[in-house]
Amino acid sequence: MAINLNNKSGAGRADWTPYLFSAPVVLYLLIFQGYPLLQELYLSFTSTSLLSPAKHVFVGLRNYSDLVEAAEFARVLWTTFIYTVGCVVFSVSLGLGAALLLNAPLRGRGLARSLITIPWAAPPVAVALIFVWMFNGQYGVLHQAFQWVGLSDGMEGWLNDPALALTAVLVTTVWQIFPFASVVILSALQGVSSELREAAVMDGADRLSVFVAVVWPTIRPTVMLLTLFVTIWSLRRFDLIWLMTQGGPIGRTNTLVIELYRRAFTFRELGEAAAVGMVGLTTALLITIVYFWFNVRAERAAGQK
Amino acid sequence: MNHSIDWRHSVRVMVVLAILGLTAFPIYWMLVTAMTSSGNLFASPTHLTPDLKQWPVFSKVFGETPVAIWLKNSALVALGTTGLSLLLAVLPAYALSRFRFAGVGLLGLGLFVTQMLPEAMLVVPLYAIFGQLSLLNTLTGLILVNTAFTVPVITWILKGAIDGIPIDIEEAASIDGCSRLGTVFNIVIPLIAPSLAATAVIAFFHGWNEYVFAQTLISDAHLHTASVGLAGFVGELSTPLHSVMAIGLMYTLPAVFFYLLVQRYVVAGMTAGSVKG
Amino acid sequence: MSSITLTQVTKVFVSKPVVDKVSLDVTSGEFLVLLGPSGCGKSTLLRMLAGLESLTSGEIHLGQRRVDALPPSARDMAFVFQSYALYPHMTVRRNMSFPLIMRQFKWWFHIPIIGHLAKRRIEASPEVSAMVDRTARILALTDMLDRYPRTLSGGQRQRVALGRAMVRQPEVFLMDEPLSNLDAKLRSSMRAEIIKLHRKLGGTFVYVTHDQIEAMTMGTRIVMMREGVVQQVGTPRDIYANPANTFVARFIGTPAMNLLLARMDAPQGQLEVGDQKFALPAHLASVTVGGSQDVLLGIRPNSLAIVDPQDKRGLAGTVSLVEHIGADSIITIKLDSVKTAHEGDSESDASDEIMLTKSGYSNLSAGSRVGVTMNLDNASIFSTSSGQRISTDLSVTCPVDFKN
Numbered sequence: 008m009a010i011n012l013n014n015k016s017g018a019g020r021a022d023w024t025p026y027l028f029s030a031p032v033v034l035y036l037l038i039f040q041g042y043p044l045l046q047e048l049y050l051s052f053t054s055t056s057l058l059s060p061a062k063h064v065f066v067g068l069r070n071y072s073d074l075v076e077a078a079e080f081a082r083v084l085w086t087t088f089i090y091t092v093g094c095v096v097f098s099v100s101l102g103l104g105a106a107l108l109l110n111a112p113l114r115g116r117g118l119a120r121s122l123i124t125i126p127w128a129a130p131p132v133a134v135a136l137i138f139v140w141m142f143n144g145q146y147g148v149l150h151q152a153f154q155w156v157g158l159s160d161g162m163e164g165w166l167n168d169p170a171l172a173l174t175a176v177l178v179t180t181v182w183q184i185f186p187f188a189s190v191v192i193l194s195a196l197q198g199v200s201s202e203l204r205e206a207a208v209m210d211g212a213d214r215l216s217v218f219v220a221v222v223w224p225t226i227r228p229t230v231m232l233l234t235l236f237v238t239i240w241s242l243r244r245f246d247l248i249w250l251m252t253q254g255g256p257i258g259r260t261n262t263l264v265i266e267l268y269r270r271a272f273t274f275r276e277l278g279e280a281a282a283v284g285m286v287g288l289t290t291a292l293l294i295t296i297v298y299f300w301f302n303v304r305a306e307r308a309a310g311q312k
Numbered sequence: 313m314n315h316s317i318d319w320r321h322s323v324r325v326m327v328v329l330a331i332l333g334l335t336a337f338p339i340y341w342m343l344v345t346a347m348t349s350s351g352n353l354f355a356s357p358t359h360l361t362p363d364l365k366q367w368p369v370f371s372k373v374f375g376e377t378p379v380a381i382w383l384k385n386s387a388l389v390a391l392g393t394t395g396l397s398l399l400l401a402v403l404p405a406y407a408l409s410r411f412r413f414a415g416v417g418l419l420g421l422g423l424f425v426t427q428m429l430p431e432a433m434l435v436v437p438l439y440a441i442f443g444q445l446s447l448l449n450t451l452t453g454l455i456l457v458n459t460a461f462t463v464p465v466i467t468w469i470l471k472g473a474i475d476g477i478p479i480d481i482e483e484a485a486s487i488d489g490c491s492r493l494g495t496v497f498n499i500v501i502p503l504i505a506p507s508l509a510a511t512a513v514i515a516f517f518h519g520w521n522e523y524v525f526a527q528t529l530i531s532d533a534h535l536h537t538a539s540v541g542l543a544g545f546v547g548e549l550s551t552p553l554h555s556v557m558a559i560g561l562m563y564t565l566p567a568v569f570f571y572l573l574v575q576r577y578v579v580a581g582m583t584a585g586s587v588k589g
Numbered sequence: 590m591s592s593i594t595l596t597q598v599t600k601v602f603v604s605k606p607v608v609d610k611v612s613l614d615v616t617s618g619e620f621l622v623l624l625g626p627s628g629c630g631k632s633t634l635l636r637m638l639a640g641l642e643s644l645t646s647g648e649i650h651l652g653q654r655r656v657d658a659l660p661p662s663a664r665d666m667a668f669v670f671q672s673y674a675l676y677p678h679m680t681v682r683r684n685m686s687f688p689l690i691m692r693q694f695k696w697w698f699h700i701p702i703i704g705h706l707a708k709r710r711i712e713a714s715p716e717v718s719a720m721v722d723r724t725a726r727i728l729a730l731t732d733m734l735d736r737y738p739r740t741l742s743g744g745q746r747q748r749v750a751l752g753r754a755m756v757r758q759p760e761v762f763l764m765d766e767p768l769s770n771l772d773a774k775l776r777s778s779m780r781a782e783i784i785k786l787h788r789k790l791g792g793t794f795v796y797v798t799h800d801q802i803e804a805m806t807m808g809t810r811i812v813m814m815r816e817g818v819v820q821q822v823g824t825p826r827d828i829y830a831n832p833a834n835t836f837v838a839r840f841i842g843t844p845a846m847n848l849l850l851a852r853m854d855a856p857q858g859q860l861e862v863g864d865q866k867f868a869l870p871a872h873l874a875s876v877t878v879g880g881s882q883d884v885l886l887g888i889r890p891n892s893l894a895i896v897d898p899q900d901k902r903g904l905a906g907t908v909s910l911v912e913h914i915g916a917d918s919i920i921t922i923k924l925d926s927v928k929t930a931h932e933g934d935s936e937s938d939a940s941d942e943i944m945l946t947k948s949g950y951s952n953l954s955a956g957s958r959v960g961v962t963m964n965l966d967n968a969s970i971f972s973t974s975s976g977q978r979i980s981t982d983l984s985v986t987c988p989v990d991f992k993n
Contacts, residue, residue, distance in 0.1 A: 024492055025411035028403035029419060032463060035400060039438070039460035040426055046437035060440055108328050113321075119328055121572050126335050128571030130521035132539045132546070133564040136556070137338045139547045140345065146354050148341060186335060190579045205641050206674035210753070211662035211691035215699050220687070224678040236427070243430040246523045250546050268432045277436055284433035291428040 102188025135250035392455035393519030405470035473507035510577035591652025598647035622808035667754035863926030903960025
């Protein structure tokens with residue numbers, strides 16, 4: 008609804024109002040996000056120590072080339088990839104399932120829809136706290152349940168087991184974010200026309216066919232946007248992972264952001280950390296661009312006919 | 313035909329209950345652990361229900377740990393973030409909604425880009441900047457940096473809310489002699505009250521939940537927020553676990569409670585723009 | 590082709606019956622119109638026929654088969670929605686092939702890629718594409734087969750919806766106010782198309798509308814409904830000439846039939862309206878009502894005529910409104926001595942006004958004094974208490990007790 012509310016002063020004179028209204032925020036973001044971002048970009052081309060942050064030694068692309076050559080960095084990328092894909096796949100599909108379930112008429116449906124947002128509302132620090140306790144290898148309730156079911160033996164909690172740590176972190180993350188996915192998809196499901204569903208039923212479609220022919224095409228744009236958001240949030244997620252494993256054991260939960268933090272504060276190499284950060288940001292940007300490019304192409308294809 | 317519907321319906325109800333159980337369990341477990349006597353904390357098999365006689369743990373914790381200071385600091389940061397964010401976001405949200413101007417696309421894009429920035433990445437330069445501005449070790453500094461991260465989302469949600477207000481009302485006000493700014497504050501703002509409440513909750517709990525900056529930019533123990541204080545307990549077992557979980561619960565429940573109240577508006581706000589776009 | 594039989598069909602939402610013990614016999618091949626104001630239950634009844642709503646009680650039979658417990662796809666009925674409900678992400682061709690593909694559906698079609706290919710193969714098969722092409726030709730849609738619904742006009746989308754119903758060659762076509770979303774001009778041309786289609790296909794059409802003009806021009810029979818109860822079933826001519834109660838009388842015909850308070854004296858052969866006495870016409874004289882009693886006289890606007898106010902034969906009155914609609918004029922008059930029974934009606938308030946149509950352009954204006962004479966040849970008489978038609982003519986079908 009962007010209508011130009013013209014003042015009575017007639018055409019020809021530019022209305023400064025929108026610019027005036029936006030200026031404070033733009034300025035604010037430039038100071039607190041834009042400038043630090045530029046700093047990071049600059050730092051990525053230097054070798055700087057955390058202990059003396061003012062002393063920069065310009066090294067050009069060396070930080071980046073070091074990253075490309077390092078084997079552990081490949082592992083970081085791989086871990087990030089697995090984590091991101093896992094988050095997206097599980098939280099969106101669980102969210103979709105929960106949304107479909109909650110969309111059907113049920114008693115107490117409204118209450119269920121509210122209650123399901125609990126994990127998303129809980130602070131990440133508290134979530135890390137309780138899940139670390141639950142996964143604890145000796146006394147954790149989840150660990151005991153796993154033993155009882157036969158999923159794990161011995162005293163090693165999942166978070167200390169190199170093979171299972173990422174899974175544990177993934178489970179925790181998905182627990183936190185699938186409710187958001189389900190609530191978003193649920194609201195998209197409200198936009199599905201019931202007459203269209205009935206038309207498909209009249210045409211002889213079974214329930215799954217109705218979903219494929221009517222429901223999915225309607226909610227697909229929302230699900231795609233949701234996927235994009237979950238993806239870039241996964242690339243950025245720090246609190247949960249750091250508090251649960253600090254990137255360990257043996258770097259098995261070391262995503263790009265964790266690696267960034269470790270390089271800056273554990274190894275005290277700000278330049279290298281900045282380079283890692285830039286890689287992460289570029290990845291997020293690329294994914295976004297690809298998403299919008301595909302989106303525009305798909306819209307054009309459907310619209311042309 | 314009724315029989316098969318009932319059967320499918322029962323399965324559906326059971327699955328929904330199972331999912332709700334899963335989502336509520338960890339919080340429940342926090343409660344159980346908080347209300348377990350010291351002796352039973354490491355008992356095997358683990359007790360599955362809270363020991364209701366243990367409720368004094370919640371008051372004891374105030375004497376044993378600095379939790380009162382932590383919660384106070386968290387509340388201050390959260391309140392500050394809320395106030396500043398809303399103040400900053402209202403006018404740009406209005407501009408984005410009502411005007412077709414040169415910067416619209418760019419502003420929208422910029423707001424989207426900020427969604428990608430990891431706090432962990434900006435913490436180093438911000439540390440340096442704050443050092444120069446003497447904002448290190450201050451709650452004000454935290455408020456300022458948290459606001460930077462909430463303003464984009466809040467602006468977007470408020471824009472969506474303002475989109476939903478018919479322009480006729482403003483035109484009527486303008487004919488009645490109301491200035492643009494007056495219209496915004498006297499007419500538009502009251503009409504988007506539910507969304508304002510929802511965004512206030514978002515901003516509040518962003519400040520409340522935030523960890524990285526609170527951890528890095530503040531070193532004074534008496535300025536620590538609850539997120540930092542609690543983080544110190546994660547994984548370690550030397551502090552009595554029931555006390556830790558009691559703190560965790562006190563930290564978590566306000567967030568959960570308020571989100572339950574406004575979640576409908578939050579999602580509506582976030583999806584409004586994106587579904588249409 | 591079989592006929593449809595509804596027996597005591599009832600639908601209750603919460604505590605209120607939306608469809609109340611409706612029994613109907615639909616002859617095979619006829620064009621039956623369910624007519625009534627919004628909320629009268631006509632759409633619900635149609636949806637129950639289709640299987641989109643369950644019955645609270647009653648039975649529906651298609652020929653010998655009982656169908657009310659069957660799912661929609663097993664009833665051999667097609668449904669045309671008010672909003673057309675075209676699949677927006679499919680081309681017109683695929684919209685029309687969809688029912689035929691679903692007919693040949695196998696469980697393994699759900700498997701992503703294989704199922705997709707199987708469905709495409711069916712769509713391209715000779716039988717399916719021939720049927721789609723033939724239907725498209727009948728509806729003049731051949732040029733649009735590869736387009737998407739959003740690029741089509743309202744009338745074109747309407748035809749695609751019809752085509753999707755036709756490809757299934759069903760026994761029964763159910764249509765839920767299909768023309769309501771079209772503008773007036775398009776509506777009249779589509780009306781004609783649907784009538785022609787019915788003639789060509791010969792199937793049983795059950796058509797829901799609130800528009801009496803559609804009902805009168807399209808239907809072979811009309812079922813008039815109000816608040817879930819059938820008021821009258823008959824041919825358009827029947828319903829127009831012999832409405833079964835005051836509700837039907839005022840619903841059919843524009844402007845609506847006037848209902849005047851009158852006193853009928855059958856033994857004397859007289860009808861007293863206002864301060865005039867009229868001779869009771871033959872078709873009303875045979876009604877056996879003892880003595881004289883108050884009745885409602887139903888007389889259509891085109892059975893009234895304007896005379897000089899001094900004319901002794903006419904009822905005196907004052908013109909309150911004159912409307913010119915091209916070939917005719919509609920004149921609203923408040924008669925001095927006559928009361929009407931139009932309370933709560935949308936066409937007039939309780940101000941005892943009658944409406945009269947006169948061909949040509951009337952030079953009368955508001956405030957003019959006139960006289961009104963009545964031609965009672967086609968008049969109807971209704972009870973003042975129940976609104977029911979008083980008549981010896983028992984050909985009017987009234988299956989349920991009337992409520993007024």
